[in-house]
Amino acid sequence: MPGPVQKTEETEQARQHVLHPRSGPGTDHVQRPGHLRGAFRRIVRGVGTDAAALLETVRLLLDVNLTRGHLDLVAELLLCADLLRPAVSPASPPQWGAASGDPEARGWAALARAQRPDGAVPGPVHRPEKLSALTGEKAEAYLFGSCYHTTLATGLAAVVRLSSGSRVAEAPQTAPGSAPSAPDEVRRWAETVRARAPRASEPERASWSARLDTLLVLCAQRYDRPALDAVLGAARALGRDDTPLVRSAATLLAAGWCAPAPQDAGHDRPR
Template identity: 50%
Template sequence: MRRPAGVLPGVLGWLEENLRWFDPEVWERHLPRRPFPPGPLLELLGFLRLLTREQGPAALPQGLREGALDLAERITGTPEFTTRLRRADALFPYHLNVVALLGLLGRPRPDLLKTCEALLASGAGGHFQPHRPLLSRLELRYFADRAALTLPAGIPDRASLYAGSVPALGPDPLSLDDDEVYAFTHAVFYATDFGADDVPQGGALRDTVRVLLASHLIGGHLDLLAELLLCADLTGLGETDLARRSWGALASARRSDGAVPGPVHRPAVLSGLAGEKAEAYLFGTCYHTTLATGLAAVVRLGRGGTPEPDPPEDVSSPAIPPPSPPTGAPAEEIRAWAESIARAAPHAPQPHRQVWAQAVTGALTLAARRRDPVTLTALLTAAGPLGARNTPLARAAAARLAAGWCS
């Protein structure tokens, strides 16, 4: 298995090779204009900042660092950027964040930061008003804290805002859609500054991360798998077999050029394109998942994740099924796996049963999210001989199935 230590150089090489596509003017030649045009560049700057913090400036390829900062300086130096920042509209937090990250990476713009601070002090935009979405308030508070801005008295701190967020409220994994899982991961990132601060919660959060990670490993949503791997490290799950298998799925999925395909990437579409159109499609459908993988790898390596031993090879036979269905397996393959578990579980050793139970829980969550009653029934049947039929999650899945929820 290729470990995160091997993934990160591939990510860095691909980002440097494709740096020009982070320029909004280049992006818009072939890709739809974004509400915040420098959005991809903002994500790149956040990644570079985390890499610098965890591994030092020497870890950054000089061409990537200087090219990204030159581009950010050019964009923030335009009258258009300043005008849009001063509007203090819904995109204000991202304008602030670009300026803040420039400073953290050695190209400060104190004039623009002072403008941001003054706008927040005046209440322009009402960004911290209680009726605003909680994640938006937590995000802006994080950006402002990272920029060391002085905020008006009475604005809740990150810990207080996190207390009302998706991960802090003990969410039901069966009911979380992709947008809510993104909200889950980002709340953890902002509350902890990607691991610089302690996670506000312990066991309950860890259990939810474990279920979601198992679910997205089986489902093959690599974008969320990478983000959940980062959460796994922040909650003490980074050394588990589940995390290692998740890293294996990301490493196996990455392209030879270092990019990790996103959920909307379709190789068949790419094969029908050529030249700059092909480059644009590849970048637009891969850059975010590649950056998310890079973020997770940086945190993993920063926590002593290398050298990391390869997991033992899965010895599979009709009597000893694999630990989980293959990543991205279709429903019928998940059902066949569940049926093999149900047959093998009564005679299997306890370590096998524990691994299968964890995978069944993740697959249950995936089947519920897909509203697939046939697969859900097969998984609940497999949960019985594993001793996992009476867990809160399995009971909730069974109750919803009985109520016709998935039909």
């Protein structure tokens, strides 16, 4: 499978559908979540994956998609995280720093905030203004089509979490040190870090460093070469240019992998 900086939305969804089977008519994952966990453990053993490293990748991608506001992938990644956790040794706890806030807690909070009074969780294609212009069967059809998959993924993730005896963690409305998301915001953030890093305090440097991986993946997914180059500059200013993800992003950038794509530059690619 490709690494995080090489992933498009399509490969990200493919990764999750390897990690957990899709639910739908004829499946019983909601009624019997233990079977889903058992199937997942067999998949992890079959691919010979380091579960702790895979969990950290899932949590990184969760933070990326929280930054993007892509709740469909947020719900699927929360499910992946809970399926992975039993395979992770207690001696290998998650390495997510407090400076960023726990992405799983923030993911559950984001889904709860987005949920409609009727229980539906809007997907990436849902537009409230479009729904408000429709009535009757057309409104019902649009609501179902734009919400059903994210609602299904959220429900499945919640069933797996609650069946394990875990509670949905609380999270603040705004996570500390949240990453910038718009392309111009990312570039301004990187410029600020490069200018201030030499005189910054250790807590400031730690907070900035905690955002690097998320922003590298976000820029690569958008094929945003200027922003990716700016974030790599911030990593060098922070002395973090020797991490595997930074090295991978720098190699891809030098090879022209993020060549400008006028129709996509600065935007998330459509589903």
